[in-house]
Amino acid sequence: ISRELTLEGIFSPENDSLPGSFFSLTPFLPVHLTGTKYSCGSGGCGACTVMVSRYDPKTKKIHHYPVTACLVPICSLHGAAVTTVEGVGSIKTRIHPVQERLAKCHGTQCGFCSPGMVMSIYTLLRNHPEPTPEQITEALGGNLCRCTGYRPIVESGKTFCAESTVCQMKGSGKCCMDQEEKSFTSRQEKVNEFQPFDPTQEPIFPPELIRMAEDPNKRRLTFRGKRTTWITPVNLNDLLELKTSFPEAPIIMGNTAVGPSIKFRDEFHPVFISPLGLQELYFVDSTDDGVTIGAGYSLAQLNDALHFIVSEQPKEKTKTYHALLKHLRTLAGAQIRNMAVCSLVSYEIRLCQSSFRDGFGTMRIVLTAAQSFSLIEGKRQIPLDGRFLEKSPEANLKSEETVLSVYIPHSTQWHFVSGLRIAQRQENAFAIVNAGMSVKFEDGTDTIKELQMFYGSVGPTVVSASKTCQQLIGRKWNDQMLSDACRLVLDEIYIPPDAEGGMVEYRRTLIISLLFKFYLKVRRGLNKMDPHKFPDIPEKFVSALEDFPIETPQGIQMFQCVDPHQPPQDPVGHPVMHQSAIKHTTGEAVFVDDMPPISQELFLAVVTSTRAHAKIILIDTSAALALPGVVDVITAEDVPGDNSYQGEIFYAQNEVICVGQIVCTVAADTYAHAKEAAKKVRIVYEDLEPRIITIEQALEHNSFLSAEKKIEQGDVEQAFKYVDQIIEGKVHVEGQEHFYMETQTILAIPQEEDKEMVCTYVTLGTYLFQEYVAAALNIPRNRIACHTKRAGGAFGGKVSKPALLGAVSAVAAKKTGRPIRFILERGDDMLITAGRHPLLGKYKIGFMNNGVIKAADIEYYINGGCSPDESELVMEFMVLRSENAYYIPNFRCRGRPCKTNLPSNTAFRGFGFPQGIVVGEAYITAVASQCDLTPEQVKEINMYKRTSRTAHKQTFNPEPLRRCWKECLEKSSFSARKLAAEEFNKKNYWKKRGLAAVPMKFTVGMPTAFYNQAAALVHIYLDGSVLVSHSGCELGQGLHTKMIQVASRELNIPESYIHLSETNTTTVSNATFTAGSMGADINGKAVQNACQILKARLEPVIRKNPRGTWEVWISEAYKESISLSTTGYFKGYQTNMDWKKGEGNAFPYFVYGASCSEVEVDCLTGAHKLLRTDIFMDAAFSINPAVDIGQIEGAFVQGMGFYTIEELKYSPEGVLYSRGPDDYKIPTVTEIPEEFNVTLVHSQNPIAIYSSKGLGEAGMFLGSSVLFAIYDAMAAARRERGLTKTFTLSSPATPELIRMTCVDQFTDMVSILAWRIPWTETSKLQSIGSQRVRHD
């Protein structure tokens, strides 16, 4: 069963006691198979990917395809074989080449996404043993990774391609490092050290399933649960009979539409009909006129069928199929495309039944009809035309009918078809607007005979612009027609100001921009057919025709060589694989939720506030308590100690101060029971004033979380008097969700004796957790044992929030006296734990006409949310780092965190730097524009040049900064590429290229000295094995791996002797948080200290027997009663900061870097493509270049997402709308730079261990080079259109912002609508102040 999970016998009606339990394979996976991860539950992240294999008795072939286990109904798997990551390979048996290569290519950091990645690549290999690089990228499109930045994952996949472009020695520790500075890719001539891949060795498909599939006496299959019944018909007649008997029962195919409705919208159906696998629904019939596709075909199968048809038919007949194929490539991810049946059918039908936003549906124009069948009325054709959309009764599908097939006609000579689509990211995202358009001309002319235009996401269902089309019949295809068409279609398709999804002005602009694209495509097509009769489009418009291609990313990583005299055993400086990498890829790495059930354990579900600021009048728990399995409801009344600790409230008491605040929790025997009961808790509120949501509102109400923080040098006011020019501006930088793949998870186990509590959880800091739990329970900290082994990503989001949630669960454990398992669902996690602080930055800059900045006055306001959390500290960091790489003699920066009624924002990688520095780069860009210089010239002019003092009077030497900057510009050929981009821009009106380079001076460590301390405990056992513990937490950043390298060097023993199990409060007490990029610095020193103490103790023994072995020395030391255990300690960097004076040596050292990015922007849609990024990072001497490059790449991609596509959406009432991967888009494999080069620059840093530097966060800000490159491209577009040079800069540069900034005739046609609308997110409200999307 651990290899292939056949489902006969596993299903039990008892499992169906609650709605939704049929609707996922995940809960049915045997408890010991924990490799398949659960992260979003909505099919959107790919962490739960498994391979399903089915035998097709018609073709006698086995079909392997990837699915997301969280959406696969258990009953739909009858007769299928399911392979989970455990079935692919394991450490206990044999690891599979996919697992090995992902690990060795450093494609795993926290490892939570890794089993899903393995399954996606593995399934691809089962179908294509030698895939192309494009197939690898396509297979990974549905898998999210928040740590790595994808490049190494793609590279691991590419090793299976026929012509691998990846160094085969990667991860072997033998390549690249023993040479002079070389890239990984230059080492291909080395012997292949990966295990060979032999596809013939894969497990066979279970023969009993073949027998089952071929059984001629198959019968209808019924699974009966307590509340629902699942019926699989045996043939078409049976299906029709069932549909007659249960007309309201949904037909379940891929379950990618019904499943989420049941899970997240509480839809309930007593009966489901599942004809999956019914032979009559699986066919392709090709005739001279068109092709009929069976309704059972998945989108992936449709894709294959269309590719075949395209290869067979003449080009003119296949225009429709090409349009469909283009659409199919970007719709959802590979898993969903393999599950969902040709949405051409199911999606259309669903549109008629309910409302939904996106649409493959707009492609209906290519289908003339769907064929449906009902027992009563027999077979009929349903034309998929305007009447179908208008739901006229005769054109709509009746509830008792079943769709059998859809028909797609061939295109003809004078016929043009296009599918157009724009989404927040290129792949795996619902469209913001999509369109399907088709025109037929009178033969040999450009006179319109038939015209159809359908739009998706502009209303509750797909909308046909039928009146517009009607009025254009008989018109010539020319500019006048286009102009009339735009006017008509804008009149016809009305998007009300309060439309769901907002972005009204943008969506209206897209309606005509997409029409324009179609217009150009058709004109080009006509010209190709008769160049004499039909003039071509202007050469400058040609690039508007094509969407950005999806390319397979590639890159070069350059790093140091170790000293050739370094002993071979010493791993320091080598690109050692992550300590847990293989366990990650085999799924054997244990995360908290993988821990086996504990006797008597209860599950916790939260009830959160639905009001931003309100008095609690009543909490009625009676209905919840009456439900089966419910043990208790826990409220503020049950907290034995402090319910409010350091300003953080565990359970809301008397009033609520944000939407998402925990009011109570429900403890029950299963999570499903707890969740169901949580819905039944009734809370009565009375709204309170004021309700403060935005920074502007907080400023109006003078609502702050702490006092102002300020640094100042020179005389700012005086300097403004003597400058040539002064500019003032505002910059908005929106917030960011951590989106760690493993949500917050806690296991709290009360002990029998002495009020002890054992907690296992994911965190960045054990002492804070212990402190909060102790406060809530009112017991000493020595009774609370906290364990953390690994976190599935954290990025700052697991510093304070686990402590708060720990207190909440410990109170529940205390009250019930039973172990509590508390796992936040993705939606709750996003709602409750908040993320990066949004920023409003104001600046006043005085400068000379030659670009020299003389004076800067900066103000920062961040949205801290409803409680202190880390907001004050974030503001301190932001102010201290505000000058970045520039010397401005008269500089003042002030900042305050605002108190609002939003969930409390918290630490996030970069700790304020990524937001704050955008303000600096924004004014540099504005100064450049005023002085007719490039931003890079102004940066160069104002950059620190020699040993200097920062604005807070800390001395530093900027030499590595200047080196990174210089190398970045030179080695990326910045100037030449900038010229080339300008040339490109001259030749292309609708696509623009932009380049930007940003320098960085980042800080490591904390201004408060005691936060920089660390401790370690090292035991040597009598067999010579060593156990290391320290105060840092492993979050995927490779901290434990580096600590093993340190211990290995110090003790002079191989890494294999050293083990590092977990971080806990019983071995190392009072551990500060693993943050500030200093985890390896400070813990490394503590481990080094412990090892050196032990080494010194062993010295006499070694001297006595210099030829002895490690094992012998240990044995002898023991016999001489030498202690083989010790603690190690690092007092910490002696930093200080005096905020009264605004001075201090706030940081132990600085990290420098620079990055350069090039983008191409589609001015008509707002989409952008990241063509290339070069990063130069001052790593001093990297302890582990693979780990450090992984951190840089991962942080860069996270930063890039922050500055471009990640957008949190709040209502004006403070309700967070974006609560999952559907609504919040982090980068996928298609967003990363097509060419991604990283160089680690050498320097000296004697203060840190082995002269290394902490690089965990620094890469984040370098992602802003993408933001500024986009601005460069937008500026080029605006210049060409004769618009003013400067325009407001804000982040993120979403497709909406890009499109609306590239002002043209289409944006002008769209009237500016009121922005204060119910669906308007906070960001937009804030933007009103800064005129974020207004044009000059």
Ligand SMILES: Cc1cc2nc3c(=O)[nH]c(=O)nc-3n(C[C@H](O)[C@H](O)[C@H](O)COP(=O)(O)OP(=O)(O)OC[C@H]3O[C@@H](n4cnc5c(N)ncnc54)[C@H](O)[C@@H]3O)c2cc1C
């Ligand atoms: C992560 C994710 C990403 C997605 N991305 C996109 C996207 O980018 N664009 C997009 O358009 N959609 C997207 N979707 C939606 C989804 O792919 C489509 O809704 C898909 O068409 C549903 O197909 P299904 O087979 O899973 O439908 P199911 O959920 O199985 O059924 C859907 C409905 O169709 C009816 N039905 C199905 N077959 C028949 C039949 N033969 N006769 C009568 N009724 C029938 C069912 O009764 C049911 O009401 C996404 C979904 C997920 C989970």
Ligand code: FES
């Ligand atoms: S957990 Fe299944 S796709 Fe995210």
Ligand code: FES
């Ligand atoms: S390694 Fe991919 S999410 Fe952490």
